[in-house]
Amino acid sequence: MFSQFDLHERLLKAVAELKFTEPTPVQVEAIPPALAGRDLRVTAQTGSGKTAAFVLPLLHRLIGPAQPRANIRALILLPTRELAQQTLKQVERFAQFTFIKAALITGGEDFKVQAAMLRKAPDILVGTPGRLLEHLNAGHLALNAVEVLVLDEADRMLDMGFAEDVERLCGECAGRQQTLLFSATTGGAALREIIGKVLKDPLHLMVNNVAELSANTRQQIITADHSAHKEQLVQWLLANETYRKAIVFTNTRAMADRVYGHLVALEHKAFVLHGDKDQKDRKFAIERLKQGGAKILVATDVAARGLDIDGLDLVINFDLPHSGDEYVHRVGRTGRAGGEGLAISLICHGDWNRMSSIERYLKQQFERRVIKTLQGSYSGPKKVKASGKAAGSKKKKVEKKTAAKAPAKRKPAAKPLASADGLAPLKKR
Structure with a gap:
């Protein structure tokens, strides 16, 4: 029960009102030291209750x-507008019985309206690095009184090229008393560098390792011959799988628009979400999906982080993501909060090695699946068999080399065994 934590009674009232009962593992691990004022570096899976x-x-x-409010007392940095909006809603829900006010600063909104809001000095500011820096450079934003700094999805912010922006904003919060850094993956050298610069004697909490990130989700691959074949597979899956809501991920905006267009032509209730869409359209797409006005969202990785959509139980990777971390975040949109999910990746010839590296990263092997009515010619790498002539030539070379090395007045060395091509055969997957 949340009553085990030494939280203010108004917060416990909000928790009860929201029908939060048992705290999740990350909440059990992180809340007590955070209440004690420790700096934290927390790694926990998506959908685990990090917010x-x-x-x-x-x-x-x-x-x-x-x-009266005079200063911004806390800053929460996030990588995307959608995640920032979602986090603001969570802050407002938990603060409903307090006098604490929060505000949002992201791109895509009126700059002057945001400047006016900043003059009112909300207690908590939630925002994305790029737009926050614009206001800082314009003289609209003062962070010298910030007491607590939160970096959520820190690894993603760095992947998106925000390292310098994050460092600058952290530097503006020089008087802070606590820093909390959360992410779903362990990140790389850039994240370790940021941790070293912005955290003081942090407590490191790893609530889930990478291999557990998608434990509630079945993971499958279907091989495809080309992009047009993938489009047919997507259409078949969305017409025949049982699901409440689905996301189809692509790597490019152009492909997202193309897949979306085909689905709309087939009278699917779908929306598309990517960086070229203005803020109004992005909000509308997510709200329609959440409310059930649409069942399908076609999106780039702008939707891979933080989005918590009830009933989302199918993820299709039209394009395979470029890294294991991004795969984790995409698949993490389903199978959340203990629910079951299905993630299907469509694999062409050029995707196989990347898919294999993701399997190694997760220490898992994905289920191979075939749709008989749409089975193509590509089914994964095959063993290469050398011709008889080539094999004979190879054999002669091996024999000649062995004979040359044999010492005088001794029996000839035994001929070494060699495969047809001199290489170890590829293992079956």
Whole structure:
């Protein structure tokens, strides 16, 4: 029960109102040290309750009687607009019985309206690095009174090229008393560098390892001959699988638009989401999916982080992501909060090695699946057999080499065994 934590009674009232009962593992691990004021570096799977794990201790620290607001007291940095909007809603839900006010700063919104809002100095500011820096450079934003800094999905922010922006914003919060860094993956050298610069004597919590990130989701691959074949497979899957809501991921905006167009032509209730869409369209697409006005979202990786959509139980990777971390985040949109999910990746000839590296990264092997009515000619790498002439030539070379090395007055060395092509055969997958 959440009553095990030393949280303010107004926060416990909100938790009860929201029907939160048992805390998740990451909340059990992170909330007590966060309440004690420790800097934290937390790795936990998507859908594990990370947001509440930092929002509740943050609100507990800031809670108090109503008073005029003069400074921003907490800053929450996130990589995408959609994740920032979702986090703001969570903050407002948990703060509903307090006097704490939060505000949102992301791209795609009116700059002057945001500047006016910043003059009111909300207690908590939620935002993306790029737009926050624009306001900082324009003189609209003062962060010198920030007490708590939260970096959520920190690895993704760095992957998106925000390293310098994040460092600059952290530097503006020089007087902070606590820093909390959360991510779903362990990240790389860039993340370790940021951790070394912005965290002070942090407590490292790894609630889930990478191999557990998709434990509730079945993972399958279907081989395809080319892009047009993939389109046929997507259409078949969306017409024949049992699901409530689905996301189809592509690597490019152009392909997202193409797949979306085909689905609409087939009278599917679908929306498309990518970086070329303005903020109004992006909000509308997500809200329609959440409310059930659409069953399918076609998206680039802008939708791979943080989106929590109830009933999303099917993810299709039209294009395979470029890394194991991105695969984890895409698949993490389904199988959330203990629910079951299905993730299907469509694999062409050029995708096989990348798919194999993702399997090794996750220490898992994906289920191979065939749709008989759409089975193509490509089914994965095959063993290469050398011709008889080539095999004979190889054999002669081996014999000649062995004979040359044999010492005088001794029996000839035994002929070594060689495969037809001199190479170890590829293992079956």
